[in-house]
Amino acid sequence: MENKDITILIADDDYDYLNQMDFHLKKFGFKTILANSQKECEEIIETTKPNLAIFDLMMENDDSGFILSYKLKKKYPDVPVILASAVSSVTGYIFEQENTDEQNWIKADKFLEKGIRPDQLHREINKLLEL
């Protein structure tokens, strides 16, 4: 599969962050679908299957990202999910899955801090998509 056939769904309630992700992912050659709320993203998931999804953790709800991962994985178990957040160090959400139990519960394949460099992000995406 070539990059141009790969669609990445991004959900983030920060307009600028969404814009920047859109820019970088397109530059890497991916197609993007943007959602700027949990609600909007849920509607997209209903009708569209992306190849990979990147969700912000805190949107309308403190755990929007978890909810979206759960819903996406339920519908499309094979689509990898990246959870991105700016909050990890302060709120005590620790972004490491300590055991498989947690990994099963938090349905995400990768946790990333926001502010990660675009090339790192690109590497993580390639790894998850086995490109």
Add this chain to the structure above:
Amino acid sequence: METLTILTVDDEIGIRTGVKRALRNFIVSFPFHEDDFNFEIIDAASGEEALEIIYSKHIDIILLDNILPGIEGIEVLEKLKQDNINSAVMMITSHASIDLAVKATDNGAFNFIPKPFTQLELKSAIENITKHLLIKRITHKMKNEAKQIRFQFLSVLSHELKSPINAIEGYLQMMKEEEVGKDISAYKNMIDRSIERINGMRGLIMDMLDLTKIESGKKNRELNKVNIIDIAKMAIDSIIPIAVQKNINIESNFPEELISNVDSTEIEIIFNNLLSNAVKYNKDNGEVNFTIKEENNNIKITISDTGIGMSKEDIARLFKEFTRIKNRKTQNIPGSGLGLSIMKKLVDLNNGSIKVESEIDKGSVFTVYLHIE
């Protein structure tokens, strides 16, 4: 009914049965607490036996004789202190010396009851110690809740500050990497957005200072008889530059004069918040209607707009701190998410109330009632 466990430690069987008899049907209640307390009484004839019981089950209150066959009462007390067992201890003693009293108090004894004691004396002592336990529990709970709220506030705040920092950093990185070429004009939008986000952070900090002042009670209120209408006119003047940009017409409908005893800064913040929301969340070429009238000894302030409106769920969350209704329509509208919670606090301070009606894509109506002082 809540049951507290009392352990009587005395080698005299008369005292042990006396305590049991006195407290068997004893109930303590407090006007400030819903649950009543009754007591389960167990006893021990020696310090050693007492420690065994204390380590095997939770004891709320210990009635402790000092002179015991084996280890002394005071040694039991020292052991409890060492092991951080926080039962409330009341010493029972017939030969109370100052020396013992000091030693016992140092080791955390709550008080003394001299032997022999009457049923009434015992009951009054137990009532006291129960109150002490209850108050200790309530303050502990309050401290935890306050900590919890503070923590929540800080974590949300840090998220609200980190998001713009990340956004600005992202744009700066893109410029540094010259992602869209060497011509600076290609970055105009990124620069504008960065400035916008910095302004947003500044607004957030200012709003937060306001909120902290109101909450800590540090904001000095200056109540004076003022004409509310003057403040309303000023608020309109200060929003007009923004309204003009979106070609929004502001209609006002005021009486000549409406005098009330208020803090004019508070009223100004309330009006500014309502008006700026009505403009910010309006559509281009929209309308804002600002009405003030006297009604049943209340000042009724109504501000309606023809803006984007809100859903029922949105309205329910509206006055919570840092709640911004986030969707495609609001994504470019700056705001700290604190304006309405500040306004709500000020309206409360004035013994007023707020009503919100809204319809998506039709507009919103905010009605504030302030009591005329």
